[in-house]
Amino acid sequence: MLKQLGCHGMNNFTQLACPNFKKISSSGTMNNMLTSGSFSSPSQSSAHDDDPSQNESHNMMGEVHSHLEENIRPYIDLIDSLRSVGIQKDLALPTIVVIGDQSSGKSSVLEALSGVALPRGKGIVTRCPLELRLKKVTGVNWKAVLTYWPVKAGKQASGQAAWSTRNEKKLEFEDPSSVERHVATAQNELAGKGVGISDDLITLEVMSPDVCDLTLIDLPGIARVPLKGQPEDIGEQIKRLIIKFIEKQETINLVVVPCNIDIATTEALKMAQEVDPEGKRTVAILTKPDLIDKGTEKSVLAVVQNKVIPLRKGYIMVKCRGQQQIDDHIPLEAATQIEREFFQNHDYFRCLLKKDKATIKCLAIKLTQELVDHIKKFLPQLDEKIKKHLWDTRNELKECEGGPPQDPKGAKQFLTQTLKRFNDQINSLSSGELILKENLFAQLRAEFKKWNDHLNRLKTSFSNSKAVSQKNRGRELPGFSNYKVFETVLQKHVAKLNKPANDLLSSMKDIILEHLLDVVNHCFRNYSVLKNITVSKINNILSGQQEKAEQRILEQFEMENLIYTQDPIFLKILSEITNERCSEEQLPMFDKKCKYSHMLEAHYEIVVQRMADQLPMMISLFMLKETAEVLSTDILGLLDGANVSELLFEDSDVSKRRKDLRVRLDRLSAAQAALTEFI
Structure with a gap:
């Protein structure tokens, strides 16, 4: 057989x-x-x-x-x-x-x-x-x-979900x-x-x-x-x-x-x-x-x-x-x-x-x-x-381990330490020292570069200045320049930047909000009440800061409509464009030879240089630096007359998550031990 x-x-x-x-x-x-x-x-x-x-x-x-x-x-x-x-x-x-x-x-x-x-x-x-x-x-x-x-299946108790x-x-x-x-x-x-x-x-x-x-x-x-x-x-x-x-x-x-x-x-x-x-x-x-x-x-x-x-x-x-x-x-x-x-x-x-x-x-x-x-x-x-x-699980478990003390004094100290740790991370985030997921400042620089690229794309669009001049010509004789035409063309070009500027502000708000919420989840993951209060504060503060930034951007555009810069600065840029040297003493003769398009391009270059720096600086100030300062102050204000036990209330699933992480840690540790003799 x-x-x-x-x-x-x-x-x-x-x-x-x-x-x-x-x-x-x-x-x-x-x-x-x-x-x-x-x-x-x-x-x-x-x-x-x-x-x-x-x-x-x-x-x-x-x-x-x-x-x-x-x-x-x-x-x-x-x-x-x-x-x-x-x-x-x-x-x-x-x-x-x-x-x-x-x-x-x-x-x-x-x-x-x-x-x-x-x-x-x-x-x-x-x-x-x-x-x-x-x-x-x-x-x-x-x-x-x-x-x-x-x-x-578990039996469903009154008012409770089945399990x-x-x-x-x-x-x-x-x-x-x-x-x-x-x-x-x-x-x-x-x-x-x-x-x-x-x-x-x-x-x-x-x-x-x-x-x-x-x-x-x-x-x-x-x-x-x-x-x-x-x-x-x-x-x-x-x-x-x-x-x-x-x-x-x-x-x-x-x-x-x-x-x-x-x-x-x-x-x-x-x-x-x-x-x-x-x-x-x-x-x-x-x-x-x-x-x-x-x-x-x-x-x-x-x-x-x-x-x-x-x-x-x-x-x-x-x-x-x-x-x-x-x-x-x-x-x-x-x-x-x-x-x-x-x-x-x-x-x-x-x-x-x-x-x-x-x-x-x-x-x-x-x-x-x-x-x-x-x-x-x-x-x-x-x-x-x-x-x-194993590394990730141990880190997650650290965040779940312990919890607030049961006595009121110890709980108040725990809350104080938790809020201070949150503020430290918010300040580190605003200064570029904290990176939880992605690098905040790398994302900001990428958005600022998009803004600068948009500014530069409009530099070469002054070819129709002659037609605009003819359309807006007044009672002046031929050969006499009309400053009103110059001003009109520039103002229209600057106005084209208004929407992209506010789009930049909106994008920056979303990016900063995402990073702030990462810090909230990192520090207050186990405390839903504290987490929800903080998220609400962040949304309110960012909305207020956005309104301030929008007003400041509006003022910046109104200033740019004045069409002003120092003569030496204008002449320097104009000389670079025309490849001809010009001083203030030579200005009358230079003005006769210079084309409208050159002068428009020169002044717009100055606008670009101002706006390329001013908007990112304004947004960084209002949306990041001031937001972090206001948020830190408001968070510490929670300590005044706070219901500590309510703020430190742990979600019902926190203990389950802690248990699951310990089980995962055990099986990963067992797996690592089993692999030791083979590696």
Whole structure:
């Protein structure tokens, strides 16, 4: 009797299933794989146990298998342990995710890999993500642990909202035939009875001497048409769930595709290509090779040989139990024997055996190899991300820890310190010393530059000054300049700056408000009353300061309408424009030679220089400096006759947030400790 399928348990036909295994050993490549721990290989035994040389070979391969297991198992166990503590809530973990269209043979592949019967049927069978942890444990009987987190609804009290909690549900069992029933029960609890789906994860851990060391996640099959009782958007729901898993760079996408359909039309492969266009982290499994039409063998072979839709990790063909074999109760080990014989005797596909591109056995070896290599690749990044999350969590926890003292005197002192700390940060913000998120002064400079660029764009628009002069000419004789024309043209140009100036003020108000609110959230996050009072004060103060700034800007424009500057300043700018030197003594002669456009441009240049500096200075004074001063004074005024307990009232969710942060800190610390021996 053949042993049940598994990466390490099928001693009798490993070389037949993956003939290149022997080549790898003899070529020296095995030594590299042993060193890197890059794949898990089955042990081998001879069909002639009485042959001493065969027994010696068997013993050697047993040692090889043991060495490989030592190099591979720790990495898979590491990721499983990280997932067990919930680290996937904080960051993505290296994993293999199985996707496929409905009826693609996905369940049969997983069944063959794990040696257990998973839920089967028409329509959506997998209704929750199912994490399948396969662990080779020698010297024990088959055992499984099913874990999930069902929602438990709480009773709604009078005047209160209903609540719900999640409690871990764990079921241990030793009968492989009961897997299907237990998984179906868990799915009903999480997704409801019927055909709905859920994002909630179910974990099935299988421990047996006859399975490979491998962890993968099975997702619902892609539905094209909703069945009776399914929501109309069931297809989109499933796609969103799949994308959430496969878009992560840490995920290896295992796409199951039937041989008897056009691979280019497969929805699962299309989705994998969308998130992995170069095929760097996609492996495809071709199923149902016995159902292809005669004459199409070469085209199917071309797919497996990576000639149609290239994938870096390639294709593997498998033949699992069909429905008839299941109905006939053909055991998995016999189905594996049938699969091997099918490929050995196939005119076109027998060549795949020599290249390790066929059979479940070769698939198991490849997946283990790919997963461990993928884990090794991402461990340094994982370590860095965990360190960063630890740093951020500790800082957040500092803000939540403690809280105001219960006694009135201590609470008053705590409030005083809290308000002073807020004022210190506001003053640091206004002076450019505090940066919580973005740099405030870098944003201000960017807005001021836009203002300066707008001023400069209007410099070259005086070409129509001659036409304006003719239009506004009065009783003066030809050749006599009209100062009124000069004044009119300049005033119209200056008026064009009014709206951009007020737009600048409005933009600056929004930027400053955003940074002030960041300080409020940073200092008063846990105290909603104090936070709301402060936000109200900030809005009122900024509105008042904006009115002052608008009035000052209006006065600035009224002054610019007077068309005035010192003669030496005007002549200096005019000389630079005309490239002719001019002094006050030469002014009468220079005035006759100079064009209107030159004089207009000269005075506008002076306006630009004044406005380019004046507006930013005014806005900085009124909107930032004075706002910070007024706010600091008003905040300290809260201490006079304040209801301290009301101001320091903590939101009901603060304690929950504190608890959540402590839980996150614990799991991140546990994850960092687990990673220590691998980094």
